[in-house]
Amino acid sequence: MSNAVAELLARHDRPDLNFRRLLVGAVALAILVLLSASVATMILLSQSQDITRWVNHTYQAEHVVADMRVLIARDESARRGYLITHDGVYMNAYRESATALPRELERFGALTADNPRQQDAEARLQPLITAKLNEQANSLQAAANDARGQIDPATLIRENRASALQIRDALNAMMAEEGRLLSERTEAQAVNATMLLAVVLSSSVLVALLAIGAFLLVRRYAADLDQSQTALKVLNAGLEDEVGRRTADLTRANEEIQRFAYIVSHDLRSPLVNVMGFTAELETAAKPLRELVARVKAEAPALLTRQATEAVELDLPESITFIRSSTQKMDRLINAILRLSREGRRNLTAEPVDMAAVLQGVIASLKQQTEARGASIAIEGPLPDLVNDRLAVEQVFSNVVENALKYLKPGRSGRIVIRGRTEGAMRLYEVEDNGRGIDAKDHERVFELFRRAGAQDQPGEGIGLAHVRALVHRLGGTITVASELDRGATFRICLPEVLAKA
Amino acid sequence: MTSHYPVTIVMIEDDEGHARLIERNIRRAGISNNVRHFSDGTTALDYLFNGSDGPTMNGPALILLDLNLPDMSGTDILAKIKSQPKLKRTPVVVLTTTDDKTEIQRCYDLGANVYVTKPVDYEAFADAIRQLGLFISVIQLPEVEA
Numbered sequence: 001m002s003n004a005v006a007e008l009l010a011r012h013d014r015p016d017l018n019f020r021r022l023l024v025g026a027v028a029l030a031i032l033v034l035l036s037a038s039v040a041t042m043i044l045l046s047q048s049q050d051i052t053r054w055v056n057h058t059y060q061a062e063h064v065v066a067d068m069r070v071l072i073a074r075d076e077s078a079r080r081g082y083l084i085t086h087d088g089v090y091m092n093a094y095r096e097s098a099t100a101l102p103r104e105l106e107r108f109g110a111l112t113a114d115n116p117r118q119q120d121a122e123a124r125l126q127p128l129i130t131a132k133l134n135e136q137a138n139s140l141q142a143a144a145n146d147a148r149g150q151i152d153p154a155t156l157i158r159e160n161r162a163s164a165l166q167i168r169d170a171l172n173a174m175m176a177e178e179g180r181l182l183s184e185r186t187e188a189q190a191v192n193a194t195m196l197l198a199v200v201l202s203s204s205v206l207v208a209l210l211a212i213g214a215f216l217l218v219r220r221y222a223a224d225l226d227q228s229q230t231a232l233k234v235l236n237a238g239l240e241d242e243v244g245r246r247t248a249d250l251t252r253a254n255e256e257i258q259r260f261a262y263i264v265s266h267d268l269r270s271p272l273v274n275v276m277g278f279t280a281e282l283e284t285a286a287k288p289l290r291e292l293v294a295r296v297k298a299e300a301p302a303l304l305t306r307q308a309t310e311a312v313e314l315d316l317p318e319s320i321t322f323i324r325s326s327t328q329k330m331d332r333l334i335n336a337i338l339r340l341s342r343e344g345r346r347n348l349t350a351e352p353v354d355m356a357a358v359l360q361g362v363i364a365s366l367k368q369q370t371e372a373r374g375a376s377i378a379i380e381g382p383l384p385d386l387v388n389d390r391l392a393v394e395q396v397f398s399n400v401v402e403n404a405l406k407y408l409k410p411g412r413s414g415r416i417v418i419r420g421r422t423e424g425a426m427r428l429y430e431v432e433d434n435g436r437g438i439d440a441k442d443h444e445r446v447f448e449l450f451r452r453a454g455a456q457d458q459p460g461e462g463i464g465l466a467h468v469r470a471l472v473h474r475l476g477g478t479i480t481v482a483s484e485l486d487r488g489a490t491f492r493i494c495l496p497e498v499l500a501k502a
Numbered sequence: 503m504t505s506h507y508p509v510t511i512v513m514i515e516d517d518e519g520h521a522r523l524i525e526r527n528i529r530r531a532g533i534s535n536n537v538r539h540f541s542d543g544t545t546a547l548d549y550l551f552n553g554s555d556g557p558t559m560n561g562p563a564l565i566l567l568d569l570n571l572p573d574m575s576g577t578d579i580l581a582k583i584k585s586q587p588k589l590k591r592t593p594v595v596v597l598t599t600t601d602d603k604t605e606i607q608r609c610y611d612l613g614a615n616v617y618v619t620k621p622v623d624y625e626a627f628a629d630a631i632r633q634l635g636l637f638i639s640v641i642q643l644p645e646v647e648a
Contacts, residue, residue, distance in 0.1 A: 262602075266570065269599040273620050273627065274519030280624040281526070331623075342602070 012352070019224070021314055022422050030210040037203030044196040051189045057111065060184040061118070064108045065174045071101045072132075072167060076159065078135050083143050083153045094140065098133055105129060108174070117177055125170040132163055177449055254344075261341035265334045271325055272334070279323045286316050329461075333450065336463040340449070340470060347390040348474065350499035355383040355429070358390070362398045369405055375414030377401065383420040384427045388499040392471045396479075397463045400491050404433035406458050409486065426477070426494050434488040443481050454485075509542060511537045511638070512557070514546040514579065515597075520620065524566065524597070527628045531635025543574035550589060558588045564638060567614075569598040569605070571615040577608060584613035595634060 075097035081090035105126060112118035139156045296304050356379065363370070363377045370377055386393060401416065408414035412434060420429040438446055443454035450465040472479045476496045483489035486490045511528070515521040521539050528537065540546035549556045550565075557563035563581065571578030576598065583589045593615040599617040600606075609617050618634065623628050 052518070169572070266599055269620075270517055270520070270570065273599065273624075274517065276517065276624040277523040277627060280628070 019217070019221060023221070026210065026213055026217065030035075030214070033203065033206045033210065037199060037206070040199045041196065041203075044192055044199060048189065048192045048196065049324060051185055051192055055182065055185045055189065056184060058178050061108065061111045062175060062178045062182070064104055064111060065171055065178065068101065068104045068108070069171055071097045071104060072129075072171075073223070075101065075133075076164075078238065079140060080157050082140060083156045086143065090141070092142070094136075098136070101129060101133065102489075115181075117292070118174060121170055121174050121177070125167065125174075128163055128167050128170065129264065132167060134161070135163075136158055154428040175302060202446070235502075258341045258344050261337050262345075265341065268330075268334050272330060275323065275327050276331075279320055279327070282316075283320050286312065289316075298429075332461050336449075336461055336467075340467055343395075343467065344470065344474070345390075348392060348499060350387050351390055353386045353388055353390050353393055355385050355393075355420065355427075358394055359383065359397060359401075362394070362401050365398065366405055369402075373405060373408060375405060375408055375415055375416065377405070377416040377418070380419040382419050383418070384422045384497070386495060386497055386499075388475055388497075390496060392475055393495070396468050396471050396475075396493060397429075399468045400431045400493065403464060404431055404435060404489070404491075406460075407454070407489075408433065408435040409437075422492075422497075425497055427497050429493045429495070430490055432490040432492070437485045437487045437489050438481060439485045440481040440483075443483065446481065447479070509535050509638070510555075510557070510563045511535050511566060512546070512550065512563050513537055513539045513569045514543065514576070515539065515566065516541045516571050517568070520568070523627070527631035528635050528638075531639075532634040533635045533638055535551075535638070543571045543576075543579050544627065547579060550583065551586065556584070557592050563592055565592060565594045566634075567594055567596050567598075569600055569609075570598060577605075577612060578611060580612045580614055595637075597634075617623055 075094050078090045078094035078097060081087065082094060105122065109119065109122045112122065127367045128402070136159075142151060143156055226435065257354060293304065293309060297309070299348050359379055363379075364375070397418075401418070404416045405414065414433065414435060416431065418429065418431050420427060422428075438453050438456060445451045446453050447465050447469045448462070450462040451466075452460065452462040469479055476499065478494045480492050480494075481489055482492065507604065511533075513521060513524060513526065518541065521541070525537055525539070538549065540549060550563075551558055553559065567576050567579060571579070576596065580594060580596070583594060590613065595616045595618060596609045596614045597618045597620060599620045606617050616634070616637070618630050621630065627638070
């Protein structure tokens with residue numbers, strides 16, 4: 001089944017990654033395109049505005065030039081009217097135009113400050129106009145002074161033909177320049193408008209393409225997602241089955257091991273009864289032999305060999321003693337296996353457990369040993385309570401605290417501290433001692449069956465902690481040790497607050 | 503003892519060593535009754551049910567039963583003995599290595615009269631057998647109906 005998972009992941013992971021890259025790339029591209037399109041549009045628009053302003057400007061300048069033409073024509077005709085009729089109306093009209101003309105010229109200069117050609121033209125026109133105005137003013141003055149009509153108006157009317165032509169040419173040149181600028185700018189405006197249209201059109205097309213692409217990608221992604229989800233559903237269902245099967249397998253294996261341990265320990269016991277029994281029989285049989293040897297020694301020492309004496313008096317008892325101690329040890333080991341297997345088969349029942357009371361009980365049961373070793377056991381702070389199997393919890397703590405007491409450092413007054421705290425759904429208890437400690441390499445070993453660590457100066461078979469760990473695991477918890485040689489040990493027991501239903 | 507027949511001790515025990523040790527200790531306890539030893543369930547049942555000198559046909563008997571037998575479970579033998587009308591009053595002493603609480607209860611439920619665990623400690627074992635001998639010497643066995 002795990003192969004199937006790997007296969008599914010392999011099948012769906014790689015294209016997914018590519019797809020995601022593609023999607024991110026497409027989105028980035030779309031953003032980039034839209035951004036550049038809008039920037040281009042903005043630039044083109046502001047350019048268009050500029051161009052329009054300049055076109056307007058050109059129109060203004062043309063207008064001013066046209067004004068000047070009109071003014072020039074008008075003041076000439078007003079001057080002539082006055083010279084002929086001496087009517088004040090013409091004089092006023094003339095003055096009006098004559099004062100307006102330099103103003104207009106000045107305006108033109110200001111308008112075309114950016115154009116050196118027009119500036120030149122203005123500079124050329126300025127003295128011409130000044131001269132013309134002076135000339136006109138002189139002729140008008142002469143006419144005004146000639147009260148008796150001595151001067152023929154025709155002589156006064158004759159104007160300077162050359163300067164008039166120069167003025168006309170200058171004005172025409174100005175007009176032509178502005179016309180040139182106008183056509184130039186209008187053309188630019190047309191180009192700008194075309195470009196704007198192109199940009200808008202192309203970005204619209206691009207956006208449309210991207211939208212189509214995004215739609216296709218999303219549709220494919222959704223299809224992929226659908227497919228994965230279906231596959232996952234199938235897989236999940238399979239996994240549940242698998243977990244169920246595995247759990248059943250494990251339960252069966254566990255039961256088999258328990259039964260095996262039970263049968264083995266029983267079957268081992270049977271021959272052990274014989275070994276013990278016949279050893280005792282042997283001892284009983286050896287007794288009359290020993291008495292016989294003693295009698296022979298006293299009554300007929302010549303019959304006795306040294307080997308016979310040694311065999312009966314030394315070898316036989318020694319052999320029997322060794323057989324005895326070995327079988328006793330074997331019996332203890334078998335009993336331990338039996339107890340573990342029985343403990344493993346015992347039904348656990350969850351009930352509220354007052355941990356302070358449990359630990360007080362443990363401490364009380366170890367009172368004699370504690371006093372004999374001159375040690376102290378203290379509970380530090382409140383202990384969180386459990387809803388768990390009371391007997392198992394009691395056995396765990398009783399074993400751990402007894403161990404702490406057992407492996408104190410000689411010559412150092414023993415101090416054992418028990419504390420607990422809540423960590424989520426788990427309750428963590430620590431049993432800390434200042435005893436002889438456990439070398440780091442033995443931290444795992446001490447929990448193994450029939451294994452012990454450090455100096456073997458205390459009675460025991462290496463069962464207690466194996467038993468404790470088996471119990472803690474059954475309760476759904478963990479037990480670890482933190483320790484350094486000669487620096488004491490801290491056993492951390494982590495148990496679920498509420499025993500999970502098996 | 504009103505019986506005209508001496509009580510036969512029927513020992514069903516597959517381990518020869520255990521059988522020897524049990525017999526020796528019974529003898530040491532001063533019991534001189536005949537001991538019939540069977541090392542498997544089939545022949546033992548055959549003797550109990552059909553034997554011409556077996557408890558069904560003849561005289562009273564006391565059964566020492568080991569639970570771990572090669573061919574069948576001791577509790578099956580116990581059940582068979584206790585369901586046979588002529589045999590059901592015959593006292594059965596279960597003598598085995600098993601000290602499992604549920605097994606003990608099961609044996610008593612099936613009608614076992616005494617349950618003795620074979621201790622590995624030989625002194626305790628010998629002691630148990632001797633007390634059993636004392637028990638054998640004082641118990642009143644029921645009449646076997648002809």
